[in-house]
Amino acid sequence: MKVLVTGGAGYIGSHVVLYLVEAGHEVVILDDMSLGCLENIHDQAEFIEGSTLDEAMLDNVLSKNIDAVVHLAAFKAAGESMIHPEKYSKNNLNGTTNLLNAMMKHNVMTFVFSSSAAVYGYPEYLPVDEDHPLKPINYYGYTKLAVENMLKWYGQLKGLKFAALRYFNAAGYDVKRRVFGLEKSPQNLLPIVMEVATGQRKTMNVFGNDYKTKDGTGVRDYIHVNDLASAHVKALEYLQDNDSFTVNLATGEGYSVLDVIHEAEAVTEKKINYTIVDRRPGDPAELIATSKQANVILNWAPQFSDLNTILKSMWNVYNPEENHD
Numbered sequence: 122m123k124v125l126v127t128g129g130a131g132y133i134g135s136h137v138v139l140y141l142v143e144a145g146h147e148v149v150i151l152d153d154m155s156l157g158c159l160e161n162i163h164d165q166a167e168f169i170e171g172s173t174l175d176e177a178m179l180d181n182v183l184s185k186n187i188d189a190v191v192h193l194a195a196f197k198a199a200g201e202s203m204i205h206p207e208k209y210s211k212n213n214l215n216g217t218t219n220l221l222n223a224m225m226k227h228n229v230m231t232f233v234f235s236s237s238a239a240v241y242g243y244p245e246y247l248p249v250d251e252d253h254p255l256k257p258i259n260y261y262g263y264t265k266l267a268v269e270n271m272l273k274w275y276g277q278l279k280g281l282k283f284a285a286l287r288y289f290n291a292a293g294y295d296v297k298r299r300v301f302g303l304e305k306s307p308q309n310l311l312p313i314v315m316e317v318a319t320g321q322r323k324t325m326n327v328f329g330n331d332y333k334t335k336d337g338t339g340v341r342d343y344i345h346v347n348d349l350a351s352a353h354v355k356a357l358e359y360l361q362d363n364d365s366f367t368v369n370l371a372t373g374e375g376y377s378v379l380d381v382i383h384e385a386e387a388v389t390e391k392k393i394n395y396t397i398v399d400r401r402p403g404d405p406a407e408l409i410a411t412s413k414q415a416n417v418i419l420n421w422a423p424q425f426s427d428l429n430t431i432l433k434s435m436w437n438v439y440n441p442e443e444n445h446d
């Protein structure tokens with residue numbers, strides 16, 4: 122298939138492109154490079170620098186015999202989305218609308234969408250499954266849910282076939298070390314821990330140690346980007362002969378902030394200095410999910426998502442001059 126990957130120079134997108142190329146697909150990357158990395162662009166993919174806000178360019182790209190679209194281009198910082206919702210409306214909502222409309226014009230009817238755990242909001246029960254109520258608590262999560270709803274309508278009205286993949290906490294780097302571009306100003310726990318290990322940051326904050334969890338710190342379900350990438354390829358191939366679907370991509374296992382820090386100290390052999398500070402607004406104590414649906418529908422299961430593999434694969438990229446395995 123000839124697949125357009127929006128956001129294909131980004132952190133998750135670059136891994137998805139790797140797996141698509143490996144599976145024998147022809148890939149066109151569209152990325153506005155606001156968060157993407159030049160060094161992440163796969164040498165076997167065609168690269169177009171541009172934004173989903175550019176309708177004329179989308180019209181042109183979609184006219185090139187594209188069979189399917191994997192859409193990852195979006196902003197993803199939940200905290201920022203509460204301060205600058207306009208930015209998220211524009212990129213995540215207008216951009217996706219433009220993309221879908223260009224697809225309809227050129228009769229491209231297969232769509233894999235990068236959705237998020239943020240569509241659920243505070244978990245009402247654990248592990249979260251796909252039937253859990255959808256009550257986002259930040260504007261970023263709202264944009265992901267709004268697109269999911271739009272996809273259902275386009276499915277009903279226009280015959281679009283889609284997969285909505287709800288990622289939990291994406292982490293790690295390619296286990297075969299083929300992706301090197303580090304995320305710009307990372308906001309998430311694992312890259313911050315890595316930056317403390319390299320000395321780029323002297324210390325870090327742990328947001329609360331009085332949650333009702335085993336050690337009082339927040340528990341999350343970390344999923345390796347290689348596992349996310351393989352799910353995209355399976356989703357795309359599944360949609361060729363089957364109906365639209367929505368699934369969680371997670372492991373069902375939770376690790377606390379202190380688990381992450383301690384395992385990172387073991388992997389990097391560096392001291393991770395931290396300070397316990399107040400809870401961060403909007404953080405649930407624990408968020409873990411079941412991926413039974415992805416397992417049944419796609420025959421997918423995580424292979425690289427244990428904490429040690431995740432952290433080792435990150436340390437290889439954050440500190441490449443040392444010889445790790």
Ligand code: UD1
Pocket residue numbers: 197198199200237238239259261262290291308309310311313325326327328329338339340341378401402403404
């Ligand atoms: C965050 C977003 C979520 C988004 C996801 C993907 C929020 C509230 N949630 O998830 O909507 O889908 O990223 O990018 O922004 N922590 C620290 N110190 C830090 C950073 C994090 O203690 O410096 C803790 C957090 O309190 C949390 C855990 O580490 O318990 C994971 O945090 P993070 O990596 O930011 O991910 P989420 O908040 O789960």
